[in-house]
């Protein structure tokens with residue numbers, strides 16, 4: 227039901243922060259961080275890809291209010307924004323698979339929903355951290371992508387590019403509201419953020435491969451597997467997001483937040499198998515089989531994190547193997563693997579990490 231509080235509301239003199247998409251993967255880690263820092267936190271989430279279970283660890287916290295509703299409903303957004311000092315805007319239709327399959331839904335949520343959040347923030351004099359994505363750079367394979375690097379996007383009629391298109395519009399909206407209406411807004415562009423609670427259901431590579439390794443199934447790697455990414459741990463990203471939001475120098479600016487180590491998806495699959503001591507093999511799957519014919523992927527995507535480092539000291543430190551172990555532990559503990567889950571060959575050493 228739209229606009230229905232799930233957890234009780236509180237009042238107080240502390241910072242009151244709205245997190246849209248707070249029941250999602252990144253959002254739930256952010257909510258925990260903000261509650262631990264002493265904020266009152268309001269979560270607005272339609273639970274489409276997120277889950278109340280992601281907030282189970284803090285559900286009893288009296289400083290958390292959860293509103294089940296959509297950012298497409300401007301009245302619900304205004305209700306959620308009431309008395310808030312700031313908003314972290316994460317609610318979005320996310321994941322290549324979801325976007326390719328339902329482009330219209332994605333465009334509506336990611337453009338109209340975001341504008342609802344930005345206009346409500348102006349009305350309520352709240353500051354905004356807009357969470358954008360490295361997808362905005364599209365097919366630019368520059369050695370290090372800077373915030374002012376060119377965008378290289380494919381045919382706008384390909385649904386694959388609607389996510390990058392919509393997030394780019396979101397950023398342009400944020401900047402225009404900042405320049406013309408005085409909105410206090412900063413933007414972060416996340417690069418492949420990974421960690422516990424990320425689901426593989428919507429095409430996210432790391433939890434998918436970890437799930438396959440846990441089951442002893444082949445790890446399905448798309449294309450030739452030589453495409454590279456830089457994965458960053460959610461626990462490195464969240465504190466940087468909060469520091470950027472607080473810094474007045476970030477107003478009207480965008481910041482990359484990505485991992486430090488470039489790795490091919492093939493090597494990622496190998497590292498997952500080795501870390502989890504899995505008996506799985508690797509199977510290369512043509513893109514046309516995984517997605518529709520003509521699907522385009524980025525050969526590489528490498529961030530230049532200098533701007534965030536210089537502003538707030540951002541430095542990704544969590545090793546990828548640590549994240550792989552944490553994701554595996556999370557998948558097992560949440561029983562996301564279903565009835566065909568098979569115990570790990572190396573479960574003895576692995577259990578120690580849970």
Ligand SMILES: NC(=O)c1ccc[n+]([C@@H]2O[C@H](COP(=O)([O-])OP(=O)(O)OC[C@H]3O[C@@H](n4cnc5c(N)ncnc54)[C@H](O)[C@@H]3O)[C@@H](O)[C@H]2O)c1
Pocket residue numbers: 246247248249250251252253270271272273274275276277295296297298315316317318319320335339357358359360415416417418419420
């Ligand atoms: N995880 C990454 O690697 C990554 C990379 C780049 C950008 N991002 C951005 O980070 C943000 C969070 O992504 P995530 O990875 O946690 O994904 P997620 O799917 O776990 O989180 C999105 C949340 O938004 C909610 N939501 C979706 N539509 C909504 C609507 N209409 N109204 C209210 N809530 C709605 C979902 O239920 C979910 O809880 C997104 O804005 C995404 O674009 C994530």
